[in-house]
Amino acid sequence: MATLEKLNSKMVAAQINHGEQVFARKGAMLSYTGEVNFIPSTTGGASIGGFVGRIVAGENVPLMIAQGQGNVLFGHGGYQVKIIQLDGANSLTVEADKLLIYDGSLTAGTQFLAQGGGVRALAQGQMTGQGLCTTVLSGVGNAVVMSHGPVFEIPIGGGEVAVDPQAYIGHVGAVDVKLDMNVSWRDAVGKGSGEAFQLKMTGNGTVYVQASERKIK
């Protein structure tokens, strides 16, 4: 398992030893010392099935694998970084474009955010401007997510938590996510509140939210 260290609000360092791998968003490497190789990856550590899933789901953020022996600094586009530790008991669900790096010890898969999927989910994804599908990381290891502005954690336990889809980064734990539409004729004529879509979350876990509605590119 690679050791991660947060250097400042926008940079994270990964100490990689022989036999360890770190999956990273392509272009996220800022610098490195030592002998480190970067290999483009299309599957992101997922099986062939997962790979096909990624394509179908439009999760096409290119990934690469960093391996070898050395210290690599990661960051992207001036976005802030947050390290999330996974203990194996709970998995992290995160949008692919908000994922900076993750440990090779984690297994990656894809999942439709709006449970049930289908045409309705597709339409919802299009309308909210949010990715239809998210990456699910499970196992023991670290993942680093990106946010515009600082990220904050909202615990989910018992009650329902509603999050703006554009401010949503990801969540950890056994959480049910439902995309809720509250569209009235006002939205159709452009006089809506701008809060017609919400992610309603229930269950046990934590949701990570950024203090901004800017989409990460």
Next chain:
Amino acid sequence: MTQALNAQTLPVNDNVNPYAFCVDVNGQYFVQKGKMIAYYGQIKFEALSMGGLSQLVAGHFSSPLYHQDWIVATGQGKLILGDRGFDINSFDLEDGNLTVRASSLLGFDPTLILKQSIVPGFLTLIGSGKFLASSNGAVHFVEPPVRVDPQALLGWADCPSPCHHYDHTYMASVMGMVGNMFGRGGSGEEHQLDFTGAGTVLMQSSEDVNDTGILREMQAQIPVLGVAGLQQVQMTVNQRLAQEQAHQ
């Protein structure tokens, strides 16, 4: 609620907050155009082309390519500088040399001498004095040997100029080639700047390359080319344009 600042309570040659810096101007001070956000006192701003400044410019600003981006603040007062919400830091140079990204250099004392770096888009400061530089996020210092993504490079001090490093494994791998064919190359993983020797490298979180400096230096090379060379450049540019348009 913090106390409102005025000419007396503003810090002297210090950060107002991480994103704004107050310079105590007493005499002359070089400022990058468009970075002044406020000032107190009797300060006038003049383009480097102004007649009265020719001696100062001749001795301390040796880079005609960047003349149009810089002004000189003259007089007495407090000058507040800011840059795209980036963190601003003041650096002290003592009989040294430091090279910094041209777009990140906000201002410098006229005790320093500015020259254009060999690396396109960078400027070198020589001598003793203070200068201000902005960075996307806090500045991170590393020691060579290190390889840095060109976009994450803020500058370097004392060490020799970097050389290019190309990752052969990355470029040779099949997907890397496919990536390059589809114009997805150039993300930094196949190309880094390699620093060796003793010194310090300054890094920032990556920024989008919107360096007009690189463009200007390319344009400055154009007169050297003959007709055959110009035609080749035109072909390359047309090909890139076609690629870009196909992706939109």
